[in-house]
Amino acid sequence: MKQDYIIDIQHLSKSFGGVKVLDDVSFYVRRGEFVTLLGPSGCGKTTLLRQIAGFIAPDEGQILLEGRDISGIPPYQRPLNTVFQRYALFPHLDVYDNIAFGLKLQKVPEKEIEKRVKKMLKLVSMTDYEDRSVESLSGGQQQRVAIARALVNYPKVLLLDEPLAALDLKMRKDMQLEIKEIHREMGITFIYVTHDQEEALTLSDTIVVLNEGRIQQIGTPTDIYNEPCNSFVADFIGESTILNGTMIRDRRVEFMGHGFDCVDEGFGENVPVDVVVRPEDVYIMNRLEGAQFSGTVKSCIFKGVHYEMFVETDTGYELMVQDYNAFEPGSQVGLLIRPDDIQVMRKERTCNTIEGIMADETHVEMLGATFECLPQEGLAAGDKVRATVNFKDVELLDHQEDGTLAGEVHFLIYKGNHYHLTVLTDDGDRLWVDTNDIWDKGDLVGINIAPAGIKLEKCDE
Amino acid sequence: MKKVLAKCYLWLLLAMLYAPLVFIAIFSFTESKVMGNWTGFSTKLYANLFTGNMNSGNGLISAVENTLIIALIAAAVSTIMGTIAAIGIYNLKGRKKQAMQFLNNIPMINPDIITGVSLFLLFVFLGVSQGYVTVVLAHITFCTPYVVLSVLPKLSQMNPNIYEAALDLGATPAQALRKVLVPELRPGMISGFILAFTMSLDDFAVTFFTRGTIGLDTLSTFIYTDARKGGLTPELRPLMTLIFLIVLILLVVINVRQEKAKKTVKSR
Amino acid sequence: MSKRSSWSIPYFIFMVVFVVLPLILIVMYAFQDGSGHFTLANVTRFFSDKDSLSTFALSIEVALENTLLCILLGYPAAWILANKDLNRSAVTVMLFIMPMWINALMRTLATAELFNVMGFTLGKGTLLFGMVYDYIPFMIYPIYNTLQKMDASYAEAAQDLGATPWQVFWKVTVPLSKPGIMSGVLMVFMPTVSTFAISEFLTNNKIKLFGTIIQENINSSMWNYGAALALIMLIIIGLSSFLGGNEQAEAEGGLI
Numbered sequence: 001m002k003q004d005y006i007i008d009i010q011h012l013s014k015s016f017g018g019v020k021v022l023d024d025v026s027f028y029v030r031r032g033e034f035v036t037l038l039g040p041s042g043c044g045k046t047t048l049l050r051q052i053a054g055f056i057a058p059d060e061g062q063i064l065l066e067g068r069d070i071s072g073i074p075p076y077q078r079p080l081n082t083v084f085q086r087y088a089l090f091p092h093l094d095v096y097d098n099i100a101f102g103l104k105l106q107k108v109p110e111k112e113i114e115k116r117v118k119k120m121l122k123l124v125s126m127t128d129y130e131d132r133s134v135e136s137l138s139g140g141q142q143q144r145v146a147i148a149r150a151l152v153n154y155p156k157v158l159l160l161d162e163p164l165a166a167l168d169l170k171m172r173k174d175m176q177l178e179i180k181e182i183h184r185e186m187g188i189t190f191i192y193v194t195h196d197q198e199e200a201l202t203l204s205d206t207i208v209v210l211n212e213g214r215i216q217q218i219g220t221p222t223d224i225y226n227e228p229c230n231s232f233v234a235d236f237i238g239e240s241t242i243l244n245g246t247m248i249r250d251r252r253v254e255f256m257g258h259g260f261d262c263v264d265e266g267f268g269e270n271v272p273v274d275v276v277v278r279p280e281d282v283y284i285m286n287r288l289e290g291a292q293f294s295g296t297v298k299s300c301i302f303k304g305v306h307y308e309m310f311v312e313t314d315t316g317y318e319l320m321v322q323d324y325n326a327f328e329p330g331s332q333v334g335l336l337i338r339p340d341d342i343q344v345m346r347k348e349r350t351c352n353t354i355e356g357i358m359a360d361e362t363h364v365e366m367l368g369a370t371f372e373c374l375p376q377e378g379l380a381a382g383d384k385v386r387a388t389v390n391f392k393d394v395e396l397l398d399h400q401e402d403g404t405l406a407g408e409v410h411f412l413i414y415k416g417n418h419y420h421l422t423v424l425t426d427d428g429d430r431l432w433v434d435t436n437d438i439w440d441k442g443d444l445v446g447i448n449i450a451p452a453g454i455k456l457e458k459c460d461e
Numbered sequence: 462m463k464k465v466l467a468k469c470y471l472w473l474l475l476a477m478l479y480a481p482l483v484f485i486a487i488f489s490f491t492e493s494k495v496m497g498n499w500t501g502f503s504t505k506l507y508a509n510l511f512t513g514n515m516n517s518g519n520g521l522i523s524a525v526e527n528t529l530i531i532a533l534i535a536a537a538v539s540t541i542m543g544t545i546a547a548i549g550i551y552n553l554k555g556r557k558k559q560a561m562q563f564l565n566n567i568p569m570i571n572p573d574i575i576t577g578v579s580l581f582l583l584f585v586f587l588g589v590s591q592g593y594v595t596v597v598l599a600h601i602t603f604c605t606p607y608v609v610l611s612v613l614p615k616l617s618q619m620n621p622n623i624y625e626a627a628l629d630l631g632a633t634p635a636q637a638l639r640k641v642l643v644p645e646l647r648p649g650m651i652s653g654f655i656l657a658f659t660m661s662l663d664d665f666a667v668t669f670f671t672r673g674t675i676g677l678d679t680l681s682t683f684i685y686t687d688a689r690k691g692g693l694t695p696e697l698r699p700l701m702t703l704i705f706l707i708v709l710i711l712l713v714v715i716n717v718r719q720e721k722a723k724k725t726v727k728s729r
Numbered sequence: 730m731s732k733r734s735s736w737s738i739p740y741f742i743f744m745v746v747f748v749v750l751p752l753i754l755i756v757m758y759a760f761q762d763g764s765g766h767f768t769l770a771n772v773t774r775f776f777s778d779k780d781s782l783s784t785f786a787l788s789i790e791v792a793l794e795n796t797l798l799c800i801l802l803g804y805p806a807a808w809i810l811a812n813k814d815l816n817r818s819a820v821t822v823m824l825f826i827m828p829m830w831i832n833a834l835m836r837t838l839a840t841a842e843l844f845n846v847m848g849f850t851l852g853k854g855t856l857l858f859g860m861v862y863d864y865i866p867f868m869i870y871p872i873y874n875t876l877q878k879m880d881a882s883y884a885e886a887a888q889d890l891g892a893t894p895w896q897v898f899w900k901v902t903v904p905l906s907k908p909g910i911m912s913g914v915l916m917v918f919m920p921t922v923s924t925f926a927i928s929e930f931l932t933n934n935k936i937k938l939f940g941t942i943i944q945e946n947i948n949s950s951m952w953n954y955g956a957a958l959a960l961i962m963l964i965i966i967g968l969s970s971f972l973g974g975n976e977q978a979e980a981e982g983g984l985i
Contacts, residue, residue: 055885075888076896082889088882092904101900102890153890467809471816474806475824478862481839482831484846497846542740549737561737564744567752570915570970571963572923574940578947578959579751585952586754602747605740663832665926670947681834685926688838689934701835708830716823 005064006031006189007052007157012061014047019428021047023213025061029157029191029206034183036192036200039210040236045193046085048210049159052191053082065156081150082159086166087142089134095121095145096130102153120148123182140171147182157189164199176202197237201225209233230345231420234276235413241320243416245275245344253344256416257315258293260337264344274345279308279320281341284333291334295319297327311335317416352389352431355459358382364456368427369405373454384459391420391434393453396445403446407431409439423447482705489698496698507699515696524683525700531593531668531679532661535600539657542601543608544650548642550609551616565610568603576603577670584671591673599671600661607660608653615649755963758956771957781942785961788939791853792922795860796868799917800910802861803868807909808902810869811876822873829866834926837863841930851933859931860921867920868913875909876902919966 007029014022022044029035037045050056052063054075062069070078081102089098096117103113121127124144134142143163150158163179164172180203183190194200200207201221209216209224209232217229228234231242245255247267253260255275267273288294295311298318307326311319311333319335327333356366361375366387379385400406410430411422421433423445431447439445484496489507493500509515513522550561568576580599584591623645627637643650665681672682687694762768775781809815810822828836840859841851849855879902887901888894925940939962946955 053885053889055888075885076891076893080889082886084882084886086880086882088880088886090883090886090901090905092907101887101892105891105896105900149890464815467812467815471806471809471821474802474865475821478825478828478865481836481843481862482828484843485839496842542743545736546740549734549740552734553737554734557734561741564741564748567744567748570919570966572919572966574923574925574943575755575959575963575966576751578943578955579755580747581947582754582758582952582956583747583751598747602743605743609740659830663830665832665834669926669944681832684832684834684838688930693838693842697838701839704835705831708827712823712827712830713820716819720819 004030006033006066007191008062008064008067009048009052010062010064012048012051012058012063014044014051014056014059021213022051022058025210025213025215027208027215027218029189032187032189034180034190034192034203034205036194036204036207037210038194038197038200038207038236039216040195042212043195043210044213045195045210046161049082049161049191049193052157053080053159054078079156080159081153081155082161083143083146083150083163085161085163087146089142089145089149091133091135093134094130095126095132095134095137098134098145099149099152101149106153116152117148120152123151123185124148124178139167140175143167143175144178147179151182151186151188155188157191160190160192162193162195164194164196172199179203201237209236211236227343228276228345230348231274231276231413232411234274234343234345239279239320239322241277241279241416242413242420243275243277243317245273247271247273247344251339253342256293256313256317256319260292260342261339262342262344263340264342267344267346272347272350274347276343276345277319277337278341279322280306281337282311282319282321283336283338284309284311284321284323284325284327285336286327286331286333288332288334290336292336294332294334297329297331297333300326300329302326318414319416349432351391352387352394354387354389354429356385356387356456358385358456362451364454367405367425367429367431371404371449371454372451373456374451376456379456379458385456386459388455388457389431389449389453391432393449394423394431394433395448395450396421396423396433396435396437396439397448398445400444400446403448405447407445407447409441409443409445412439412441482701485698486702486705489702492695494695496693506696510696510699515694520678520683521694521696521700524678524680527677528662528679528681531597531600532658534597535604535661536654536658538597538601539604539608540650540654543605543653543657544612544646546605547609547612547616547646547649551613565606569606569610571603573603573664573666574670577667580667581670591671592675592677595671595673596668596677596679599667600664603664603667604657604660607656608650611653611656612646612649615646619645752963755956755959758953759960760957761953763953771954772960774954775957775961781958784937784942785939787936788922789965791856791860791928791938792918794857795864795921796914796918798857798861799865799868800913803865803913804872804910806865807869807872807876810873811879825866825869825873827866828863829870833863834930837927837930841933844931851931852935853932856928856931856936860924860927863927864917864921867916871912871916872906872909875906879905915970918969922965923962 005028009028010026012022012025013020025044025048037048039045047056051058054070054073058071063071065078065080090101093101099117099120100113103116108116117130118127121129124147126141126144126148129137129141134145137145146163160179164175167175176199192203204221206218207221207224208218211232217224217233219227224233224237228237234240234242243255245253247253247264247270248259249269250265250267251262253262253264253273253275285291293313293315295313298310298312300307300309303322306322306324309321309323309327311321313319313335321335354366356364358379358381359365359370360381361379362372363370364373364385364387397403405425407423407425409421410424413420418434418436419439421435421439423431423433425431425447488496488499490502490504491500492503492505513519515521550558550565553561576599580595580602584595589595623641624637627641628634632640663681665685668679669682669685672678678686684697687697759771760767760769762770806825810825816822837859840862841855844851844855844859883901883905884897887897892900923940924938925944928936928938929941939958943955943958943962946958
């Protein structure tokens, strides 16, 4: 079974200047597979690809190519080729010499080189362009040459680093189809890096979703889309509404103040969960009979094929709905979600848990600052404690200097009636915050926690 | 290993490059007339230089003064003319623009001796008597292209709409120029000025051919005549040492400031 | 906006008077005799005079040798300076550039004095050595500049396609740094071929280069022959800058 893996990545970690870019990443790639590494910028996907190509050495872990560790092998001896983000075509060589570069280094006979270059040019529909200077080509044409230059060496794996990022939308769509076609025709394994979820869903056999240096989910495009395993994946892939819910018992979940039948089991009883509802999975109708709940249409925008509407439910939640029919803003509608369209996910956490040390009876040192807390019996200065803070007890302020701590909004999800934020403190710690205020990613904020919001518990060590 | 070799090569090359300068600096601290002959530590040459009390008269002092004054005037005029010209060239199109850029390149590609001889012939042809004025004009000629070249990139980096935005917000063209355009171009103008100033300071050949016969000397021509006479004025040694130090300090300061600026940009 | 293109007119007039007209005058004087009549005598005199011709040949030879030496010694230095693994210090780079800011005559004089004291006989050897001293910063700087700006992904792409570090250097780095080499060549070759004071200092006036003859003729009022010699040099310069492309301006412009 292991024989089938052309690439096997085991426990790969990498830090740059103390910042962990990749954290214990493991996955494998089957021969001939089209695997996409998907994630937002800074998630570590390019670092991962560059380690496979050999431009960066991993701190820890192994990269196996056909069962052999290649971590110590320089890039020019690895039977892999890369298509670079901004093409990196050699400007001093013409199209033919760019493509022939690798073959000439291998001392392949001139006749053979010519044959293979011509074949590649045909594959990427660039016949008759041999003598052109690469600088005279359009972005799309340069991309084709870059692909041809890599593929002509018949690599065991082709690595593509956001190859379409520099192209305009129309060109990108065309190239996606062509890349898919080339993959099918050549039968070579592709590892493709992108931040574009649509591109990943279109092209891949398998998607590896990365965020903050960790693998979030590995699966087929359908799996990832229909059954995201956490709120990050759900939010990142496609449009969705993510809501807080409670798993009442197997096959029964409550969210937005209503009970729904679902297909998920094994969470336990009365367990807090995240619920994902795709906007195209919400049925919207003019009548209320047959509906599970009702709402008022707040806005309605035509999106080309469908209409996108925001509906305020009877319980005060905002829900995104897509439908082929338009519903007038202000109109009362009935809404329905079918059991198998409700995706239930275990919550990664239900509150902030922070390690700290008591400074004195009413102060605790944590996150690199001193917070006031309520006096608690059995705790003395110097005691190690674990503090729990509810998401809604963390207060964010407009000015960094007004807070006990300073931080930056790192990530946010709208949860129907409030925002769930990940805030990165200046020391690099993470805090999760529920708020009704509107913040943007990258906002600099001051952070306060009211004494009553900090619950302390002695840590035994 | 590779790193050590590389460092060795760099330092060896630097040692070779700086040996003559260090040699001069060492012998600026002795009184001997000829170099290489150490007659004990002394700062007399420095004292002579600052009091102007030299055996060879005050030719050296006036040469230094001339050099600085000529360089200042030439750099100032070049900066103004070059900036105006750059704005003009930037707004030209097609062949006219290419022609102006080509014209601008000629003095930079021309070796000094050609610029010197050709300007000499010009002044002879026009019957202008040569002296201070002709030297300054000649310096402006070869300095201005460098200013143009320093300002042009700033113009193309500039958002073309900011001038129009200023007009839109009620600025007259003159105000827009003063309050928006000039601040945007200032870094280019400053580096153009510095470039022009040093070009003028360094010049020898052009001055040599355009100074006429009135005995006008800049530092370069003074050194040249002095060296051809055989006996090098000893006070040149402390002067060269000082110039060397000033340039070194200036470059270090500029460098440190640039590094700092880069770092603050990065940390944002 | 288009009105502001007229701002280039004063500069245009200035350039015509102080650059174009003087160059035309060189041509004019070159083809005139002392009384202003057309003649080819100045040019034919050059080609029939063995001394002039050999000086000319020597000048070209010295300039070529100097340029070559500057490339051979300067390229590795520029490469090391631009390599982030080998050098991170901006100060080292600055130390290499600094001599460019000091009067060439002063540096040459210092070099000549040093040679004197060390007991070298001033001649062709010291001339070449001293010229390399004088001009190597002008070779290092433009090459360093192009190498430093070069996108690292070219070298990576080459490695990815199977090139060893040595092959990357010869097949990618060197060809891509050609603009830097070319402007370095122009910044070294042109001044060396035309220099006069420097060669006089470094050889104690024993070896005459082409620039010196021009200077001597002009200074002894032989303007027409001097102009003819200048014209010949102008043609050499024109040819070499035509062959070498037009990158000199670019590299020098980025000096600060």
